[in-house]
């Protein structure tokens with residue numbers, strides 16, 4: 138196969154985290170098959186904004202970002218929230234913040250328990266390990282996978298107090314957090330290749346191991362999947378149409394890997410989804426599948442920020458001092474230890490009892506039951522069950538070096554400009570709010586309409602308040618207390634009462650960029666879009682392989698799970714050919 142060809146055995150739509158990994162594995166494992174990977178964005182192999190770990194975040198809002206936002210969120214006082222997504226070869230793995238972790242074993246087992254035989258911890262652990270090459274990781278870590286991980290060699294002096302401060306809350310140090318037991322506090326790995334200290338992401342990890350039978354088309358947007366006829370039997374995909382009208386044939390399968398925001402849109406554009414959405418957009422319905430675009434679940438964050446004593450220098454200096462920034466970048470380019478090596482490293486994962494104490498944890502559980510106790514939805518029932526499982530984290534707190542809050546770094550010319558900060562970002566692992574994403578019926582090729590319904594229930598709101606208060610308690614705990622002089626955001630004297638915390642949460646809650654579930658792997662009767670072989674219901678040969686298939690959100694940054702899904706999908710697809 139070569140770039141000019143218009144027919145391939147496998148056509149993969151979306152050269153993102155999962156799509157690129159799957160394409161490489163299929164081309165390796167099926168050397169006689171031709172594989173096409175189609176990505177809307179460019180290839181950017183030399184882009185320092187992607188490669189330099191310390192430049193994480195700098196690519197948000199650039200040409201490498203689809204730059205979506207939610208619709209105004211009624212429970213966030215009408216605010217919209219950014220939904221950044223990679224639009225580049227490697228997808229969101231090129232833009233993400235490099236955290237490399239895994240959830241509790243019980244959370245992957247839950248995928249099997251909701252109706253997906255074979256998708257348990259054992260299988261996912263094996264698949265995630267195939268993706269991984271964790272330098273210095275404990276026994277059992279992946280050593281031969283394409284994606285590199287390492288605990289950052291730069292850990293700032295003011296972060297030394299992190300683990301001891303957290304241990305005071307009865308949250309134990311945990312150096313083995315990726316083995317299905319994440320509860321605890323640790324320095325966590327990042328997806329960095331330690332040989333050159335570059336970001337390790339789907340494009341630079343997987344494409345080098347792909348076979349010559351893989352063709353990659355970049356800067357090419359896919360419009361829809363094409364089917365043969367419109368009978369009453371299952372739909373058989375015969376290929377895709379690009380946004381420019383070009384038709385490409387797929388002899389065996391079309392695989393959608395456009396991510397949790399855009400995969401459901403592609404299904405809808407192809408005539409698969411809710412009747413009402415398709416009718417409003419004037420699209421002929423081929424398959425009625427009410428789950429398409431529903432079950433949107435994300436992690437939510439709220440943060441508190443502290444001004445460091447003057448003897449500490451945080452990562453903020455790279456933004457406020459151009460001379461230091463250029464010296465540090467030169468060091469990075471020369472392969473020397475540099476502030477630009479830095480990513481996040483301090484993390485804790487905890488259950489409610491550890492965060493708020495036993496009595497308050499029961500109150501949280503009661504709030505959750507009040508919110509969804511009557512729901513027959515399998516995912517919501519699973520979340521209620523997991524609240525009672527002490528091994529499943531409900532809260533994450535990240536020690537984020539530098540200012541990463543909402544009100545903004547101090548402006549040039551103000552007294553605090555040039556000062557150093559750290560931020561504790563708390564993440565709610567299993568919010569009960571769920572929403573949806575659908576195509577924009579008045580402009581089907583435009584930005585999707587994203588409505589996550591953030592904080593639509595009292596459990597989520599109280600949880601965010603509890604996490605923010607807890608984060609402040611951690612900051613107030615020695616030895617961490619001794620490294621800072623003032624709480625910059627929200628301010629110790631500004632936010633004290635529950636009413637004030639509630640305000641703060643409603644005004645500042647953001648997404649952690651982990652949307653999942655919008656083409657869920659679930660039984661069709663439970664709102665599923667794909668079966669446990671990732672095949673879209675009502676089709677013979679369209680699969681979804683990306684974060685959209687995750688049925689119930691997990692307590693981890695999700696890239697390891699996405700790579701694991703791609704690894705498993707490759708096995709499933711290859712097994713069919715053997």
Ligand SMILES: Cc1cc2nc3c(=O)[nH]c(=O)nc-3n(C[C@H](O)[C@H](O)[C@H](O)COP(=O)(O)OP(=O)(O)OC[C@H]3O[C@@H](n4cnc5c(N)ncnc54)[C@H](O)[C@@H]3O)c2cc1C
Nearest residue numbers: 151153154155177228229233234235236359396684694696
């Ligand atoms: C800012 C940010 C920070 C994050 N931080 C972390 C972190 O620290 N750790 C972690 O584990 N996870 C993190 N995540 C989440 C993680 O990176 C994503 O969940 C994961 O990469 C999603 O993988 P995916 O394959 O589902 O989708 P993506 O990687 O987003 O891939 C989808 C691809 O499809 C392409 N595409 C879409 N529509 C079309 C079309 N019509 N035609 C052709 N191509 C199309 C897109 O351009 C994109 O390349 C972060 C995400 C973001 C955005």
